[in-house]
Amino acid sequence: MTAPDWQSLPDRLRARGLRWTPQRRVLVDVLSRTRGHVTGSQLLERCRAIEPATIPSTVYRTLDVLEELGMVRHGHAADGREEFHVLPEADHGHLHCGACGGSWDLSANEADGLVRSLRAGRGFVVDLSHVTIVGRCGACCGEPGTEGW
Amino acid sequence: MTAPDWQSLPDRLRARGLRWTPQRRVLVDVLSRTRGHVTGSQLLERCRAIEPATIPSTVYRTLDVLEELGMVRHGHAADGREEFHVLPEADHGHLHCGACGGSWDLSANEADGLVRSLRAGRGFVVDLSHVTIVGRCGACCGEPGTEGW
């Protein structure tokens, strides 16, 4: 969970027998200026702003590579679509309100109870960055709401 | 969370101004013989086994209607795809091992700590049927594994 080192990325790719290509340069450029959550299609869009010839499959395949290298991490939004986190955020999960669409981070601290009890009771190790809890936020709780869960 | 009453479904639809159609009959027939989790495309497949002319959008739209009536409930598998639960199972979440692909139910009991603390700390009410915790199961935990999270 250390800060992403974009400068050394080309060398780390080559060290693994992988390559530093113009297409990867564009995506890394976009990512290095991105904070928080982004979907694949948003990243594609931003790459196309720089290089209109960008191909979807290339972007998605490169994201896979970058995830293996630990440069990004994906989770799933409430609708199940992949959402990428650019490091170096602390590992965290998400809360999502199905009524108002709001989204909040779930700190390792808050998830600690669950994480501990699953580890103790089952030996199951939780991937916190993949945890998305859907429900209804405090503000929406009393109100008649969209059943978009 | 009571047992699904497929017999009275036609009347309950009509009572809401909705209709009991041949297409819905096929899907309900399939659902009434289904236990556990199913994806939409699996249901489509099974409907087509009975009525080959079955149209995808009709199935998915009908599932939405049935979910509003409480006959099914959807969650999201580890890859984010929708997965339907046919009642009358107790409300529960899921654990999914990213290494071996295994899947286990997460009882309300086990999730209680998290549910309570989110309610207390934030007023957030968790939709347990939508909770899918991804990670690594006890068996896979030591072993070198697929990073399919």
Next chain:
DNA sequence: CCCACTGTTGCAACTGGTTGCAACAGGATG
């Protein structure tokens, strides 16, 4: 039994994303 109202269907276009494959191009080597 027929009518009219309106919910539902079929269809076609579209979205986001994935896959197999042949052509291409990093980059290590000499």
Next chain:
DNA sequence: CATCCTGTTGCAACCAGTTGCAACAGTGGG
């Protein structure tokens, strides 16, 4: 600088699922 190896790209087909819309068909009322 030329060569070769193999990772990567572009493309086209495909997959699961969604949407807008015109035609269709349950259903309750007369």
